[in-house]
Amino acid sequence: MLIMNAPGKQQTRLLDNIDSPDDLRRLGLDELTDLAREIRETIIQTVATTGGHLAPCLGVVELTLALHYVFNTPEDKLIWDVGHQAYAHKLITGRRERFHTLRQQHGISGFPKRSESEYDVVETGHSSTSISYGLGLATAKDLKKDRSKVIAVIGDGSMTAGLAFEGLNQAGHLDKDLIVILNDNEMSISPNVGAMSSFLSRKLTGKTMTRLKQHLEERLKSLSSVGENILAVLKKSEESLKGFFTPGMLFEALKFEYIGPIPGHELDALIETLENVREHGQGPILVHVLTTKGKGYKPAEEKPGNYHGVGPFDIATGKPKPSSGPISYTKVFGNTICRLAREDERITAITAAMPAGTGLAPFSEQFPDRFFDVGIAEQHAVTFAAGLAMEGLRPVVAVYSTFMQRALDQVIHDVCLPDLPVIFALDRGGVVGDDGPTHHGVFDLSFLRYIPNLTLMAPKDENELQHMLYSAVNSEGPMAIRYPRGSGEGVELDSEFKKIETGRGELLREGSDVLLLPIGNRVYPAMEAAEGLEKLGVSAAVINPRFVKPLDKDLISLWAEKTGHVVTIEDNVKKGGFGSAVLQLFSEIHLQVPTRILGYGNKFIEHAPQPVLWKNSGIDAPGIIKGALEVLQQTKK
Ligand SMILES: Cc1ncc(C[n+]2csc(CCOP(=O)(O)OP(=O)(O)O)c2C)c(N)n1
Ligand SMILES: CC(=O)[C@@H](O)[C@H](O)COP(=O)(O)O
Ligand SMILES: [Mg+2]
Numbered sequence: 001m002l003i004m005n006a007p008g009k010q011q012t013r014l015l016d017n018i019d020s021p022d023d024l025r026r027l028g029l030d031e032l033t034d035l036a037r038e039i040r041e042t043i044i045q046t047v048a049t050t051g052g053h054l055a056p057c058l059g060v061v062e063l064t065l066a067l068h069y070v071f072n073t074p075e076d077k078l079i080w081d082v083g084h085q086a087y088a089h090k091l092i093t094g095r096r097e098r099f100h101t102l103r104q105q106h107g108i109s110g111f112p113k114r115s116e117s118e119y120d121v122v123e124t125g126h127s128s129t130s131i132s133y134g135l136g137l138a139t140a141k142d143l144k145k146d147r148s149k150v151i152a153v154i155g156d157g158s159m160t161a162g163l164a165f166e167g168l169n170q171a172g173h174l175d176k177d178l179i180v181i182l183n184d185n186e187m188s189i190s191p192n193v194g195a196m197s198s199f200l201s202r203k204l205t206g207k208t209m210t211r212l213k214q215h216l217e218e219r220l221k222s223l224s225s226v227g228e229n230i231l232a233v234l235k236k237s238e239e240s241l242k243g244f245f246t247p248g249m250l251f252e253a254l255k256f257e258y259i260g261p262i263p264g265h266e267l268d269a270l271i272e273t274l275e276n277v278r279e280h281g282q283g284p285i286l287v288h289v290l291t292t293k294g295k296g297y298k299p300a301e302e303k304p305g306n307y308h309g310v311g312p313f314d315i316a317t318g319k320p321k322p323s324s325g326p327i328s329y330t331k332v333f334g335n336t337i338c339r340l341a342r343e344d345e346r347i348t349a350i351t352a353a354m355p356a357g358t359g360l361a362p363f364s365e366q367f368p369d370r371f372f373d374v375g376i377a378e379q380h381a382v383t384f385a386a387g388l389a390m391e392g393l394r395p396v397v398a399v400y401s402t403f404m405q406r407a408l409d410q411v412i413h414d415v416c417l418p419d420l421p422v423i424f425a426l427d428r429g430g431v432v433g434d435d436g437p438t439h440h441g442v443f444d445l446s447f448l449r450y451i452p453n454l455t456l457m458a459p460k461d462e463n464e465l466q467h468m469l470y471s472a473v474n475s476e477g478p479m480a481i482r483y484p485r486g487s488g489e490g491v492e493l494d495s496e497f498k499k500i501e502t503g504r505g506e507l508l509r510e511g512s513d514v515l516l517l518p519i520g521n522r523v524y525p526a527m528e529a530a531e532g533l534e535k536l537g538v539s540a541a542v543i544n545p546r547f548v549k550p551l552d553k554d555l556i557s558l559w560a561e562k563t564g565h566v567v568t569i570e571d572n573v574k575k576g577g578f579g580s581a582v583l584q585l586f587s588e589i590h591l592q593v594p595t596r597i598l599g600y601g602n603k604f605i606e607h608a609p610q611p612v613l614w615k616n617s618g619i620d621a622p623g624i625i626k627g628a629l630e631v632l633q634q635t636k637k
C-alpha cells in the first residue's frame with residue numbers, strides 16, 4: 001500500500017525529468033517502478049485538491065507506463081476509452097507542470113483532448129468508442145501502408161456496451177492490426193454487471209455451470225473415445241470445468257487472438273507481453289490485463305466505487321471535504337421514486353451503469369426485484385423499458401442527459417412511436433461543470449422537443465421535481481423530466497404529492513414591460529432579475545412554463561401580449577430549444593413580439609464551474625437583466 005508523504009512534499013525526482021515518453025524509454029525497470037509510485041502520489045495529491053477520477057487513474061499507472069514504454073507514441077496511436085483514466089498519460093506526455101490545473105477553469109481537461117496534446121488521439125468522455133475509433137484508424141493506416149500501431153485501452157465496464165461489440169465484430173471480420181487492451185478491474189463505476197462480466201471473471205453461477213456441464217457432456221459423448229476421455233477429466237471437479245471455459249474463448253470466437261490474463265501491476269510482465277505483441281502480433285489481438293481499481297490508495301482500493309469520481313478530499317482519512325448546500329436534485333429524485341414505489345407496484349427503475357450517480361442506489365436496495373442496472377447500454381435501457389411498459393409497468397429510466405444522446409432512436413422509435421408510458425428522468429441537464437463538453441447536458445431540450453407523443457418538462461426546484469415525478473408516473477404516454485446537476489434551491493419539500501396538469505405553467509410575478517420566460521433551473525435567477533429590473537424602473541412579469549412540450553400557449557401568449565417584450569432563458573443550446581419553441585408558438589398564433597432568446601450558442605462549452613458558465617453565457621440574473629434591457633431598447637429605436 002502506498003505510503004503518502006505529507007501534502008505538498010512529494011518526491012518526484014524521476015517524474016520531474018519526464019517531458020515526453022522518450023524520457024521514459026531511457027529508464028530501467030527499477031526506475032520505472034519508482035516512477036509509478038511518484039505518479040500515484042502526484043495523482044492523489046492533485047485530485048485531493050481539484051477533484052477528479054481518482055480510482056480509475058490509480059488502477060492504470062503501470063499499464064500506462066508500459067504502453068508508452070513499449071509503443072512508439074505518438075506515431076503509434078494510443079486510445080483511452082472514456083478517457084477518465086488518463087491522468088498518468090497526461091503526466092508523462094508534457095502536461096506535468098500544468099497538472100495542478102486539472103479540471104480547473106482554463107486548466108487542463110479531465111479527459112483526453114486533441115487540442116491539448118498530440119498524444120491525445122481522440123476526444124472522449126462517453127464510453128466504448130475506442131474499438132471503433134481504433135479500427136477506423138487501423139484500416140486507414142492499412143490503406144496508406146503505414147505500419148505504425150493502434151492500441152485501444154477499454155475497461156471491463158465499457159466493454160458491456162453494444163458499441164464495443166459492434167467494433168469487435170467488424171475488427172474480427174476485417175482482420176486489421178488492432179490491439180485491444182482490456183483493462184479488467186471487475187468494476188464499472190459500481191461493481192460491473194451482466195453475464196459478460198461474470199464470464200470475464202469466471203464467476204460462473206451454479207445454474208450456468210449445470211447448464212454448461214449438461215451441454216458439454218452431450219457434445220463430448222458424441223465425440224467417441226477422445227470425448228469420453230476429456231469428459232472423464234473434466235467431470236472430476238467443477239473448477240476444472242470452469243478452467244475449460246476461459247475468457248479468451250469469447251474473443252477468439254470473434255476472431256481476436258487472446259492473450260492473458262496478465263497481472264496489470266507487474267511492469268516486467270506487462271512490458272514483456274506488450275513487446276511480444278508489438279514484434280509478432282498480426283491481425284486483431286486482445287490483451288486481457290487484470291488491474292485493481294484505486295491501486296495504491298487504501299480507501300480507494302477498499303471502496304473503489306466511492307472513489308471513482310471524487311470532489312476534494314482529505315488524504316489521510318479519505319473523507320470528502322465538507323460541502324454545504326441544499327439537498328441535490330439527484331437525491332430528491334432518489335427519495336421520491338422510493339416513496340412512490342412503496343405505493344405503486346408498477347414502478348420499476350432502470351439505470352445504465354449509474355446507480356449511485358442517478359440516485360437510484362436506495363431504490364436498488366429497497367426494491368431489488370424492480371431495479372435493473374443494464375450496464376453501459378443506454379439504448380438497451382430505453383427499449384427494455386418499452387417492453388416493461390407494454391406489460392403495464394411504469395418504468396423510470398434514470399440517465400444523465402448527455403448519455404441519453406446515445407439512445408435517441410430508441411426514444412423515438414421504441415417508446416414514443418408506440419406511445420408507451422416510459423418516464424425518462426434526465427439528470428445533469430444543463431452544464432455540469434468540471435467534466436466539460438463531453439458531459440454538459442445542453443442538447444436535450446432540443447433533441448427531445450420535436451418528438452411526437454413525448455411530454456417534456458423541467459422543474460424550477462427540487463419540490464417541483466417530486467411533483468413532476470409523481471405526475472409522470474400517474475399519466476399516460478412517454479414523459480421526460482430534465483433537471484440539473486447539483487444542489488436544489490433549498491426550498492421546503494411538500495409532504496403530499498401534487499398532480500401537475502400537463503402543459504400548465506404558472507405565473508410567478510405580474511409585470512407590464514417585459515415577460516421573462518425561464519425554464520427549469522433558470523426560474524430563480526429570472527425572479528432575481530425581475531427584482532433587479534424593478535429597481536431600474538422596469539416591470540417584469542415571470543412565468544414558470546414547467547413544460548417545454550406542450551407549452552402553456554394561453555398563459556404565455558396572454559402575458560407576451562400584455563408586456564409586449566419577451567426574454568426566454570434556458571440552460572440549453574439556443575438552437576431548437578425552449579426559446580425556439582416559444583418563437584414557433586408566436587409564429588403559429590401570428591403574435592409579433594420582440595423576443596430575445598438566452599442560452600448557449602452554437603459551440604461546445606469548456607469545463608468550468610457551473611456559475612461561471614451561466615455567467616459567461618448571460619443566463620444568470622445580471623445576464624437576464626441585460627437581455628431584458630436590450631429587448632426593451634430594441635423597440636425604442
Ligand atoms: C455512454 C456512457 N455511459 C455512461 C458513462 C459513465 N461512466 C463513466 S466511466 C464508467 C464506468 C466505466 O467502467 P470501466 O470501463 O470498467 O472503467 P473503470 O472506471 O473501471 O476503469 C461509466 C459508467 C459514460 N462515460 N459513457
Ligand atoms: C467519466 C464519467 O462519465 C463519470 O464518471 C462522470 O464523470 C460522473 O459525473 P458526476 O460526477 O456528475 O456523477
Ligand atoms: Mg472497470
